[in-house]
Amino acid sequence: MDPEMVKHHPSYHQVKLDTCRMTSLMPKDSNPEEIECTQQIVTRLVISVLVDNPSLHYYQGFHDICYVFFSVLGERESRMLLNKLIPTHFSLFMQKSMDVTLEYMQLIFALLEHVSTSVLxxxxxxxxxxxxxxxWIIxxxxxxxxxxxxxxxxxDLFLATDPIMLVYVSVAVSLHY
Incomplete structure (x- = not known):
């Protein structure tokens, strides 16, 4: 994607801020040049996916998702996979407001009610x-x-199973702590 197009996207500044803070995900032995290059690539990846899905909105944390895919697959394959996964795994979180996401997260409470009323x-x-x-979820x-x-x-688990697995794992973590 053209660097000027990336910089003119409405979400660019927020994505740039977020990717600058994602160094904790990167290998500890990364040098400053590698970090900066990775941040630029992940920013471009996020914006590319948003351009490919114009009805959806960036949320803080989507850059983390993009980084993990990028670290395994590279930029081109990550973009293809993300575009394939968005309708089933991420579009819920990419709405104009977080209302739908928060409603979805009520499933955690519904499951906790059945498995551990004391934790709930x-x-x-x-x-x-x-x-x-x-x-955890987003x-x-x-x-x-x-x-x-x-x-x-x-x-790997979330890719190999139904999207609801994310809720099940969240409930399991809640029960553990």
């Missing part, structure tokens, strides 16, 4: 809404796990 009661007693797990845990091998393993 603990969460509700401190008045946590479903947004306590928002970073980044497929990439934003919260420090080990990239674990992140990639989870991505």
């Amino acid at each position: 009661n603990s969460i509700e007693s401190v008045e946590l809404g479903p947004d306590f797990a928002i970073a 980044t497929w845990f990439a934003h919260v796990l420090p080990n990239m091998d674990d992140v990639r393993r989870l991505f």
Whole structure:
């Protein structure tokens, strides 16, 4: 994608800010030039996917998703895969507002009600809404796990199963802590 097109996209500045903060996902031995190059590529990847899907909106955390795919597949294949996955796995999070995402996250509470009312009661007693797990859901845990091998393993799981697996894993994590 033409660099000027990237810079003129309405989401460019937010994407650029977010990719500048994603260094925790990158290999610890990355030098500043590699980091900057990767940030530019991921920014371009995010914007390219948004251009390919003009009815959808960027959300903070989508750059983490894009980085993980890029780190495994490279830019071209990541773009193709993301465009294929967006309708089934990400479009819900890419709406104009987060209302649909927060509604979807209510499934965590519905499942907790069936498997552990004590955990559900603990969460509700401190008045946590479903947004306590928002970073888990919208980044497929990439934003919260420090080990990239674990992140990639989870991505493999989420790619190999129904999109609802993300909710099941979130419930399992809630039960564990």
